[in-house]
Amino acid sequence: MSESKGILDKIENMDVRIIYILVIICIAIPIIRPMGLPIPISESTISAYDFINKLPEGSVVLVGFETGAAGWPELGPQLNIFMQHIFDRNLKPIIVSGNVDGAQLAEMYTIPKMIKPGKVYGKDWVNLGYIAGGESGIAAFASRITSVTPRDYFGTPVEDLEMMKNVTSAADFKLAIVCSWGTPGHADYLRQYTTKFGVPLIVGAQTTTVPAIVPFYQSKQVVGYTNGLRGAGEYEILTHHPGYAVASLDAASSYHLVVFVLIVIGNLAIVAKRFVKKKEGT
Amino acid sequence: MSFLRSRYINVAIIFIAAFLMIFTYFFKVQALSDAATLVQTTVSLFAAFTLALGAMNLTLIAYRQVQKKAPTALFSVLAIAVMLMMIITGLIPPLMNSPQFNWLYNNVEAPTDSTMYAMMVFFVASACFRAFRARSKEALVMLVVGSFIIFTYAPIGATIWPGLPAIGSWIEKYPMTGASRGFSIGVALGGLGIGLRILLGREKAVTGE
């Protein structure tokens, strides 16, 4: 009896490093050899896709790269596929970021990959760079764009950009997309763009913030959202551009499975221990 | 000049700035809206100035450590050296866009930052192992809900049984939305309360003694 109890104790107080090594292995294997599990498409992704698909050509869309390098593995795939869809539909994106390095990430990782031949900077898309000052900065940007970004990311005065001739405030945006990993995030965008100027909002969410976004989606303040890497994968399938997200989701699945098994083992150990105790008691 | 040190100046600045922002949200008066935008531009500018404070404090700490020959001094000097490297490459024209700067960003800043975040994968797993144990009824609720949500978000859930994500989405759409609303309404009220206390100068931590 006491021997089985010893094992159970050991399971309950397992060295965490065993868990850590398991995690590394279960994520590495599907990266090396993907399994290609099917990806069902969520309603919220479809509603985001439909909204973008129905915008008239040439509409100005604000895209908030509200992430740093660390959030990129999750938000990058979403931003990339949104941008690709935007370019495919001949919409005109304005890139901004309230994060110090968001605009740079766009220049380094998104534009070179997603740009279509024939698109001209300043005419078909612009990058207005970093907005300092958190929500205050966003509020100022919304009411007059040049008040916080008089020059774009490359140092050109905004008035000299052809696309910005008729775009002076948030009232000229037909849609705002925000992919954020903290502040500024969907809440700031909702307050400053949606409630103040009535700009429809699509959120490219981190999965962790989805529970906070669902209430806004239910109350129709957010027209659609994509859920992390999973959402990016769904969007890649919807737009027929399967890429990084689709390929990486298998690793996510295997990680979830391993954690679930760990949870089950932990609980079985507790239940078994109670059972052993009871038996010893009688 | 002692009146300059009084905290009432701070309170007055805070109050006027906040009032301007709130008033122009509800009412349209062109002159005040322009003033509000100017204040916001100024705030953006100030925020940019504060970005350098971290570097200054870091240098100060490193200096003190070197002076005291503290055991961490060497590490602090390393941090300062890396910091200077980043600043110098950043200043090479085109500002913040030189190949050297981008190289540093790409190969040092981005990987350290994102790997640190990625470390959570371990901590979440081990914390799950510990948190999701049915020690009490409350923990049991968390465990069951958590498990359904796990299989709602991971594509493998639907492969195992399509019912799993369906139940998970239902939880997300109804009971969780309800609780989330209740929680955030409360936090929003608390935030308003503190905002009001700061505006009235009752929060000495913010306005100074």
Add this chain to the structure above:
Amino acid sequence: MVDTILVPGKTVPLIVFLVIVISMYLMMRYASKGKVPTIRTLPAYNAITEAVGRAVEVGKPVHYTTGTYTFVGQTAGGSAALTAGLSLLAYISDICLSKGATLISSCAYPEVMTIESEILRGSYLKAGMEDEYSEVEHLRYVPIVSSCAPFAAGVAGWIEREKPATNFLLGPFFFESLVIAEAGYHAGCFQVAGTTSAGYSAFFLACCDYVLIGEELYAAAALATNDPIQAGSLRGNDVNRVWIIALIVIGVVVTLLGMKTALMNLLSI
């Protein structure tokens, strides 16, 4: 006149705003005139003394952090939690000094560090030990600039090395919450945590001995400062909660009666 300058669609929000602010102001005034509301008991708040006692027993320091927020350019919720965390810092520092424990606080922003330094110095002054306070020894500055990763790394690493006996995490947190709380758990710290973010409350429930969930953090701060104004503003929250609950119930009943559109139109002015 009012019609011409009021932004369309903002009438009801303005009324709600005024109702909340005025009711809160009135409750604060009542409280400051001596009608201080009682705050319900919070086990996590009562555990603070026990936690400090633990540190005295084993002769190890107490670690404190308010997380990676500052007052500048952040949301109201974050500022509120940070203010609450700072109030609790003053309270906990007093307890530490009276029991003979050393408190070390980690902060992420220079401006927060300045404020914490003032708080700690004040606390030492109150205990008559002002000579023993040193900013270098009792405050750790771990800068955060564009992300909280360096802060998380710096604090977690320090906890692994120094193994404090008690770890307080009270304030607004981002992802560093779990990194620090896990490090504290593995270092065997007695942990008391509290934050206003739902996501990070969940983390704390897993790793910490006692947790203040959401508004409980504000309540704990009011208890700690013994400030009637703070207690009054909690009462103000409760008063507003009453009408919010009532409005939801009325709305559901009106919807049952099939007159939802009229009500929605009324509320959208």
Add this chain to the structure above:
Amino acid sequence: MWDILGNWINAILTIAIISFAVPGENIFYRIAEYIMIGITAGYAVVQGMRVVLNLGISPMMSGQAYMLFPILLGLLVYTRFSKQYGYLSRWPIALMVGSGIGVSIRAVPEVDIMNQIKASFLPLVGVNWDVAVSNIILLIALLSTLFYFFMTVEQKGPLRQISVVGRYSLMILFGAYWGSQLMTRSTMFIGRMSFLIKDFLFPMLGLG
């Protein structure tokens, strides 16, 4: 050459930080920790300079002379290092705090309170029974959670029961947050592992 060196540094730093988990805190992690602190601080300085240049100095040079005033006020931030004039640094901070509070609380009644209340006027009749039951559950969760946070009322008797339901609703919320954590965190780690395996290890071994 630089590309290869960069790739190596990238990989070494990544592994050094992961080594905090397995085998545990060590000298390599510590070096990476301080490099991280230094590089982010440096990045912020340059970014700050650029904003000051774009937003303050170049408009000032091109005619908007009044921008000199905010620039000088902004410099007051640095007086905090002086004992004598440290109080001056509170002024720009006060402006930032005031404006920050103003813009965030002005929309709270609408976004976080009214719109959420309006979205809770849910139909209980005239819809399918399953939707009706679901809506009732949502309302119970919402009202009981609101109830749980009554702070200045000692909760006894039936009030206590409602608040217990509220506590369970909160556990549902927290359970959901937990579940969502796994996805985000695994995604970030997948990003790093993809780099290590596909962009570093494979090319080195001459694979795929």
